[in-house]
Amino acid sequence: MNDHALKALEYSKIKQQLMHYTASSLGKRRIEQLQPAETLEAVRNLQEETDEGATVLRLKGSIPFGGITDIRPALKRTKIGSMLLAKELIDIADTIRGIRLMKSFILDLAEDQELDLPILTGLVEHMTVPGGLEREIRSAIDDQGGVMDSASTTLRHIRGQIRTFDSRVKQKLENIVHSSGKMLSEAIITIRNDRQVIPVKQEYRGAFGGIVHDQSASGATLFIEPQSIVDLNNQLSEARAKERHEVERILRVLSEKTAEYADGLLDSVAGLAQLDFIFAKASYGHQMKASRPRLNDRGVIRLKRARHPLISPDRVVPIDVLFDEQTHALIITGPNTGGKTVSLKTTGLLTLMAQSGLQIPAEEGSEVSVFKKVFADIGDEQSIEQSLSTFSSHMTNIVGILGQVDDQSLVLFDELGAGTDPQEGAALSIAILDTVYGRGATIVCTTHYSELKAYAYERPGVMNASVEFDVETLSPTYRLLLGIPGRSNAFEISKKLGLPEEIIDEARLQISHETNQIDKMIASLEQNRKAAETEEENARKLKHDAQAREAELTKKLNDLERNKEQILIQAKEKAERAVKKARQEADEIIAALHHYKNSGNVKEHQLIDAKTRLSHALDALESTDSRKIKHRIQVPKKMPAGFKSGDHVRMTSFGQDGYIVDKINDHEYLVQAGVLKMNVQDSDLKLVKEEKKTRPVVNVRTSGETVRPELDLRGDRYEDAMLKVEKYLDEAMLAGYPRVSIIHGKGTGALRKGVTKLIERHPNVKSSRLGNQGEGGSGVTVVDFK
Structure with a gap:
């Protein structure tokens, strides 16, 4: 791309604005390298990844980028045998954690929401997450970048010695300070050359012996390590030297283990940089109220x-x-x-x-x-x-x-x-x-x-x-x-x-006359344009009002459907409670009759009363159970001359095709459209003529339970799922379904592949496809029978 054009169009300012939406230095560096792509395919891919990022942002609002830093320089140094600092290692552990969280975030979102995010999921699926390395680093280094006592038994022992020697030195020096009085410039303990010393007046230098480490600018004060603590300070220095060597050993071991995962982590960090770039683009577009072109x-x-x-x-x-x-x-x-x-x-x-x-x-x-x-x-x-x-x-x-x-x-x-x-x-x-x-x-x-x-x-x-x-x-x-x-x-x-x-x-x-004529023509064009714009604005308002009215009516229709479903659920629950109550009462009456019989002391009015109660309970039980069974089995009624079971019809208000399953009343039918069933008025139905006779859809079995129009395999083992599918296809075909849905989820794709192979071998399957939007997407396979 021409650099002069990029400068003239202020492309760099767009990049600067975009950087404000990055979450890490990784994204900023990626944007620094940004240049417009020059092929249609490349631009489509870039726009697609931005669109996926916008989808995730719309659903979740924020992205878990916390703790991620650019660890690539440290990783490259481990590959040539360098020892990393404790702070660099804890940054690596934090970034590994960030990779793990990001990977789970994207994959879980795609599965839970059944989203098709091929670019984002492809990026995170290839990310390396060495959890063992993260745990080892965190067990040895704290969040502030300090090596902990627990990093090794040797380090714990050495630091114990350091604390002991340090305590002894402080105690002896405090005793000297308290007993020395006027011989000290100040009653304090200080540090010179990593040794603990006291400030002694020049004239009392011989009273303490030991080593002079420093003196004041005037020479009136000497900073002396008294002879009585020289040996203890020596032991303390030796212990601290051992501590440094042990810390270096621990850091070197951790650096060597990091080097084993360096290549994978470098790829993962590059993926994080791309993700940061993608979500920055999406956030920038959201802030601008932008759209995908x-x-x-x-x-x-x-x-x-x-x-x-x-x-x-x-x-x-x-x-x-x-x-x-x-x-x-x-x-x-x-x-x-x-x-x-x-x-x-x-x-x-x-x-x-x-x-x-x-x-x-x-x-x-x-x-x-x-x-x-x-x-x-x-x-x-x-x-x-x-x-x-x-x-x-x-x-x-x-x-x-x-x-x-x-x-x-x-x-x-x-x-x-x-x-x-x-x-x-x-x-x-x-x-x-x-x-x-x-x-x-x-x-x-x-x-x-x-x-x-x-x-x-x-x-x-x-x-x-x-x-x-x-x-x-x-x-x-x-x-x-x-x-x-x-x-x-x-x-x-x-x-x-x-x-x-x-x-x-x-x-x-x-x-000139021609110029005047042109000006008049342009003025006329402008007047006509303004009039057209006024008409367009009026039309836009009318369209907006119509769309708002349509949305309002659609909402009311949806509310009615939800209320209808709720009423059916409540009616079913009421029927089940009635059945339970009737059965319980019948059981109690029968138990009472048995008691009367065994006691031999039964009166005529008691027997008549018990029989009457039992009869009422059985009537209620039979009535409720028959309604429940009738609702569940859906036995077809006699159809009118216009529609009959299995007729291919179109629901004119929805623009969808379906099949007549049952007659509800004189003006209402049960219609199956795909995997959905719904009650539809006869005035909303239109018979669809076909060359071949349509297979009737009758959701009835002679025994056992009703075959459902979908089979859910989620959570099943592969072998069990394949047996279920084979059995279900035969049963669904016998039940008269022209189309069924097999829900296998997305996951690793193993179930979907198995289902596809089995369907291809089935002699009565006409065709199959993955679900469309609203049908479950790639988590569902839709099967049509011959």
């Missing part, structure tokens, strides 16, 4: 309400940019400070962002073309160092562009031909545009030259555009108007500012 490599650009990402959201004005299959050049005219350059930069910068895998600040449905080369000639290119004028600098840059431009290029010209004689500049601009256009490049060009307004009308594939100017407020609106060239507002502005009418009329006489 459609992609092509045919030069088609459709930006809907696009916003320049470096302009404050409360100031930026959205623009529309259109390059269809027939349009390859856009000529933007209009006044200075009107927004021409911003429109040009927006087009170029959003193209670079899309090719970098970033979502773009534009409405859904926007489309961007992938270019191998992006060139830009923007702004004041005057070079003092090279003694070049603005015009010369622009021409130098344009010469370089002409040497590389082809049909895979996007070329941005800002004020093409400016800085020289207007007539010559306009002629030169037309010649340059013809050359670049002739090579098949896509062009966006801003200009002041009126000659270029006619350029678009004379050449197919070139479109005029202008930036809107409000004559009433004498200020630009910064809106880009497609298909309309900019017109001169000099006379209107002069009139507003108070210039006499006669001067303006005299000026109009100096303008």
Whole structure:
């Protein structure tokens, strides 16, 4: 990608903004290396990974990047035999923990939510998580990077000695300090040369003997290690030397073990860097309210309400940019400070962002073309160092562009031909545009030259555009108007500012008739455009109101369905309680009758009362059980002439096909659509004619339990699952199902592969496929019978 274009379009500022959303130095370094991709396939992959990151962020809100650091320099040093510091080792342990948490986070989310995240899961599945190394490091080094006593038995013993010797030295010195009084400059114990000493006045130097380690600036105080503690300090120093050697040994052992996993950890850290980059892109897009653009490599650009990402959201004005299959050049005219350059930069910068895998600040449905080369000639290119004028600098840059431009290029010209004689500049601009256009490049060009307004009308594939100017407020609106060239507002502005009418009329006489006619035509176009925009806004509001009404009605329908399901559940529970109560009462009555019989002392009225209660209990039990059994078995009733069991019907309100299973009442039927069953009014059903007779769907078995339209294998062992599938396919076919679903989950994919092989061998299976969205995705296999 052309470095001059990246600089002119301020691509580096986008990277700086993106870095704010990284969680570690790993992501920042990845962004530092970021460059726009140059092939459609590469850009699609970058956009896909950003979209997966956005999905995860939308569901979880945050990503577990805590504790992760860039440990690659330390890992590379272990590979050449270097010993790591304790702090470096604890950073490695923290990063291993971060890898483990990230891996679990992504895989668990994908499985629990049944999400298809191939890029993210692919990254984490290949990550090395040496849990044993992490435990060894943490058992030897604390969170502050200090080697703990528990790191080895030898270290624990040495540090015990150090504490003992240190305590003895302190105790003896404290005794000396307390008994020495005026001979000391201060009653304190201090350290010199890693030895514990006391500050002795010069004149009492001989009273203590020992070793002088230092003296004060005036020489009045000597820092003396008294002779009585020299041996103890020697023992303490020796113990501390042993401690250093043992700590180094422990660190070296841990460094050697780390080296064994260095290659795998380096790959894992590279994966973490990519994940940090992906989620930074997703977070950046969310903050900008960006969308994923459609992609092509045919030069088609459709930006809907696009916003320049470096302009404050409360100031930026959205623009529309259109390059269809027939349009390859856009000529933007209009006044200075009107927004021409911003429109040009927006087009170029959003193209670079899309090719970098970033979502773009534009409405859904926007489309961007992938270019191998992006060139830009923007702004004041005057070079003092090279003694070049603005015009010369622009021409130098344009010469370089002409040497590389082809049909895979996007070329941005800002004020093409400016800085020289207007007539010559306009002629030169037309010649340059013809050359670049002739090579098949896509062009966006801003200009002041009126000659270029006619350029678009004379050449197919070139479109005029202008930036809107409000004559009433004498200020630009910064809106880009497609298909309309900019017109001169000099006379209107002069009139507003108070210039006499006669001067303006005299000026109009100096303008050619053709120019005046063109200005009138442009003014008419602007009026028509404003009227069309008003109508479009009204239509947009009506559409919005209709969508809101549709959403409200859909919510009410869903609420009704949920209430209906809840009522059925409550009715079932009530029936089960009634059955339980009736059975319990019957058992109690029978027990009482047995008691009367065994006692031999039964009265006539007791017997009659017990029989009556038993009869009522049995009636209730029979009634409730029959309803329950009837509901469960769903025995088909006699169908009307219009619909019968097994009829292929369409539910007109849903637009879905299904099969008649049962008649509920005179105007309602039980319909099976896929794995779902629902009650549908006959007015909502339409018979679907088929060439072949449809297999009737009757969910009835002569004995045993009803076959369900789906089989759930999750949690089963492989061998058990395969036996279940083989048996279930036979039973489902006999039950009359045209289609069933086998739920095997995603997991490792072993169950899915086994189910697929078994289905392929089954003689009565017509076809099979993985579930669509809403059917369980790749965690479900849908089977159609012959």
